[in-house]
Amino acid sequence: MSRRPAGGHGVASDPVLPYTESMPGDAARPLSAGTVRILRAAVAAIRPRGHGFDHPIDDDVLREIVTFFPFLPAPMRLAFPVGLRLLDVGPPFVLRRFARFTRLSADDGRAYLERLQAMGGPFAALVLGLRTLVLLNFYQHPRVLGALEVDWAGRAATLTRRRAALLEGTGP
Numbered sequence: 001m002s003r004r005p006a007g008g009h010g011v012a013s014d015p016v017l018p019y020t021e022s023m024p025g026d027a028a029r030p031l032s033a034g035t036v037r038i039l040r041a042a043v044a045a046i047r048p049r050g051h052g053f054d055h056p057i058d059d060d061v062l063r064e065i066v067t068f069f070p071f072l073p074a075p076m077r078l079a080f081p082v083g084l085r086l087l088d089v090g091p092p093f094v095l096r097r098f099a100r101f102t103r104l105s106a107d108d109g110r111a112y113l114e115r116l117q118a119m120g121g122p123f124a125a126l127v128l129g130l131r132t133l134v135l136l137n138f139y140q141h142p143r144v145l146g147a148l149e150v151d152w153a154g155r156a157a158t159l160t161r162r163r164a165a166l167l168e169g170t171g172p
Contacts, residue, residue, distance in 0.1 A: 030066075031066055031069060031081065032081070034085070034088075035081045035084055035085075036062070036066065037102050038084040038085070038087065038088050038101065038102055039062055039065055039066070039084070040058070040062055040102075041088075041101055041102045041104070041109055042084075042087075042101075042109075042113070042130045042134060043058050043061050043062050043065070043134050044058060044106045044109065045104075045106050045109030045110045045112075045113055046110070046113065046130060046131055046134040046135065047061065047134055047135075047138050048138065049106075053144065053147070055141070055143045055144060055147070057138070057141050057143055057144070060137075060141055061134060061137045061138050061141065064137040064140075065133045065134065065137055068133065068137075080126075080129075083122070083123075083126045084126075086123075087101055087116075087123065087126060087127075088100050088101045088102055089101075090112070090116065090123070091104060091112055094112060094115050094116060094119075095108070095111070095112055095115070113127050113130070113131075117131075
């Protein structure tokens with residue numbers, strides 16, 4: 001299925017992007033409350049604490065993860081919630097404690113996730129994916145960037161001026 005006009009003749013500036021055909025739009029099915037609860041517990045367990053990182057941004061990080069979810073490939077969109085449900089009921093098998101992941105403290109949740117990742121296998125991949133989503137969104141939050149004194153826009157402007165000066169031959 002192509003995105004060419006009805007006449008069948010496309011132009012060079014009108015590329016055919018078959019991978020966008022199934023891209024979810026605003027009508028994408030929202031995540032279930034249980035899935036969001038598990039993601040919230042994962043954010044609490046994974047995100048850095050202390051040393052200037054104690055910002056009340058867990059809800060913002062969770063919102064960004066949920067916003068990104070529809071853009072995962074279809075197999076991951078289908079398997080990820082299933083993996084999260086299995087992750088939620090895994091502590092009795094891994095920690096030998098009868099509790100759900102969503103009921104563990106942040107420290108116990110962190111220990112559980114570290115142990116799962118150390119065990120290897122498909123749950124290690126799930127934990128790695130969760131860590132990636134949480135840490136990417138955590139470290140890109142404006143409050144964290146401010147605490148780290150990171151100014152991407154300012155750095156880009158400085159480098160652009162420096163390159164322009166080099167191209168003009170005036171030097172830095």
